[in-house]
Amino acid sequence: MDFTKIVDKATAEWQALWHGDKPLILVGLATCGMAAGASAIVKAIESELKQRNIEATIVPVGCIGLCYLEPLVDIVKPGRPRICYTRVTPQKVAELIEDYLVNDNPRPDLALGTIGDGSIENIPKFYELPMLKPQVRIATRNCGNINPENIMHYIAQGGYGGLAKALKMQPEEVIKEVKESGLRGRGGAGFPTARKWEEAHNSKATPKFIVCNGDEGDPGAFMDRSVFEGDPHAVLEGMAIAGYAVGTPNGYIYVRAEYPLAVRRLNIAIDQAKKLGLLGDNILDSKFSFNIE
DSSP, rough: OHHHHHHHHHHHHHHHHHHSSEEEEEEEEEEEHHHTTTHHHHHHHHHHHHHHTTTEEEEEEOOOOOGGGGGGGGEOOOSOOEEEESSHHHHHHHHHIIIIIIIIOOOOOTTEEESSSSSSSBBBBBSSSTTTTTTOTTTTTTTTTTTTTOOHHHTTTTTHHHHHHTTOOOOHHHHHHHHHHHHHHHSSOBBBHHHHHHHHHHHSSSSOEEEEEOOOOOOOOOOOHHHHHHHHHHHHHHHHHHHHHHTTTTEEEEEEOHHHHHHHHHEEEEHHHTTTTTTTTTTSSOOOBBEEE
16 A cells, blocks of 8 residues: 555544544553553443443553553543543542533543643643643653554554655665754663664674664663553654664564563554555565564
8 A cells, every 4th residue: 555545544544533423532551551450440441331322432542651640541522622530440430431421520520631622621731730741752752642553543643754754765864864853862871873873874794683672671660661562663663764774674672571561562563564564575665675573
């Protein structure tokens, strides 16, 4: 399928999901949410909806960064802003569906904030809250907002557009653009990304490899895990662009075995990207091939 057609399809599906006539219920199903009981919350939501004969779409999402407030459940009624509810229990599920979905009482007493256009009386704006207002989210911008197991959600946010653009450029041009962006490593050294890519590109040694180090040695570290679990395609796209710039078809991700959810979602993402021709041989009808293991 032509990439433009893929984007059009993804955008149409996203618009239908968020602007349709059914309520959306987003549930945080990253490791932190599941550890706090989110799986039981999903079952409670399904049971309540069935019992009341309510049609709604449940969307599993990654961690939005508020692990201490899990389980998180967001409800979006047609034409209304998204409302985030925290520390949700099965009992609160019953209350929210009865009070908000049935009786249109948004329960400000249980709400943390609203996300998106519009406002609801007595509920603050989510991203205006003191702990969120100073933040600028880049690597985690999609986490908590898309289904990480649905590639079309990622594409609808502009995903794989960078790869499509890069494949129309020369590798040296890609490296130059990364250099001009000032992108640096997120480790302690802050090593310039473009310099690393340039040295690998110029190297005559073969074979070359792109290795994504997803190891987290610090106890309780959730940085890499959050991206793997909440936005895995962002990792795959970045690796593919790096592979094109460096000149290698070989990509590897190192991730700990005790991150089973991250591993599962990465494998799902890899399979989905291959099926759409965004990984594998001759990506997007180009002469560039890139595989990730």
